[in-house]
Amino acid sequence: xxxxxxxxxxxxxxxGKNYTIYCNYSTTSDRLYWYRQDPGKSLxxxxxxLSNGAVKQEGRLMASLDTKARLSTLHITAAVHDLSATxxxxxxxADGLTFGKGTHLIIQP
Amino acid sequence: NAGVMQxxxxxxxxxxxxxxxxxxxxxxxxxxxxxxxxxxxxxxxxVYLQKENIIDESGMPKERxxxxxxxxxxxxxxxxxxxxxxxxxxxxxxSPQVQGVGTDTQYxxxxxxxxxx
Numbered sequence: 001x002x003x004x005x006x007x008x009x010x011x012x013x014x015x016g017k018n019y020t021i022y023c024n025y026s027t028t029s030d031r032l033y034w035y036r037q038d039p040g041k042s043l044x045x046x047x048x049x050l051s052n053g054a055v056k057q058e059g060r061l062m063a064s065l066d067t068k069a070r071l072s073t074l075h076i077t078a079a080v081h082d083l084s085a086t087x088x089x090x091x092x093x094a095d096g097l098t099f100g101k102g103t104h105l106i107i108q109p
Numbered sequence: 110n111a112g113v114m115q116x117x118x119x120x121x122x123x124x125x126x127x128x129x130x131x132x133x134x135x136x137x138x139x140x141x142x143x144x145x146x147x148x149x150x151x152x153x154x155x156v157y158l159q160k161e162n163i164i165d166e167s168g169m170p171k172e173r174x175x176x177x178x179x180x181x182x183x184x185x186x187x188x189x190x191x192x193x194x195x196x197x198x199x200x201x202x203x204s205p206q207v208q209g210v211g212t213d214t215q216y217x218x219x220x221x222x223x224x225x226x
Contacts, residue, residue, distance in 0.1 A: 004151075033214070042200060043152075043217040088151055096142055096154030096165065097215060 002027050002093045006100035013079055014108055021074040021103045023089035031092035032072050034063050036085045037102070043088065047074075079107045111136065113203050113218035114183075121224045122191050130186040130221045134203030141184045142215060143176060146198045158184060191225045198222050 003026040013019050023032070031050060035043040047056045049065035049072060056063050060083065062075045072089055084107045090097040114133040122128050134141050139159055144152040154168040158178040169176065173191075178184040188195055199222075202215035 035217075042219045045214055045216065048214050090152075093154075096144075096157050096168065097152075098154065099144075099151035101149075101151045 002029070002091060002098045004089060004091050004098050004100040006087075006089055006103050008103060009101060010104045010106075012106045012108065013076075015080055016078050018078065019076050021076075021087055021089075021105075023072040023074070023100055025070050025072075025089075025091045025098075027093075028067070028070075029091045029093065032065050033090045033092075033097065034072070034074055035088045035090060037088060038085050046087075076105075081107050081109060083107055113138075113201060113216050115199075115201050115218035115221050117221060118219060119222050119224070121226065123226050124192055125190050128188040128191050128195070128223055128225075130188075130199050130201075130223070131183040132186070132201030132203075132218055133183040134201075135205075135216055138203035138205050138216075140204045141178050142202045142204075143184075143186050144200045144202065146200060146220075148197075152200060155186075188223075191223075193225050196223055196225045 005024045007022050033048055034046040036046055037043050047063040052067040054065045060077045065072045086102045086104050088099050088102045090099045113135055116131050120128055141158045143155040145155055146152045156169050156176045157165040160178055161180050173189045175187045198220045200220045201218045204215045
């Protein structure tokens, strides 16, 4: 059974700081996704990582994938309040996606 | 290009009633997935469908829950005789393909928030 673990689950940080969210998964997969969810809203696709060593960046967010370690990271640079949300990683299994529990990120001025 | 559409957005049912949730995939997408999200939790896969076929229902409870994706019309997630534990947000996602060239990113609808009284 595919398991996906994120840490930390809760993160409060100040604007301007850097931080990293980690996503570990238990079995081999060829797709890893990062999603953002605002309270009461749906999921917004941020990144799709397809291969070992893949790195993608969008604004202050950068995601990377190490398939050998079964680890993905989402790095936040110089955080701003607008990035406050819940971030989910998800790994493709046999058919559907398996999600982590999410990281609740609060960025304080 | 309209995104994934779900309706209703909010649904209130009393215990024992039936809930019917609808999902229209993005244009050109033939794969539909249903997920359930409990408060403060990630999404849990329920079922994966293509037109007129259930491909994987390993995440669906064995009783009271069913899903279909007919040749014409939206995909339907049906919950019979709802109980309080069914209260959750139900998200539908669609993708153009699962295997082959290109990504198969799933695009999520806005969700239906079911409350069982």
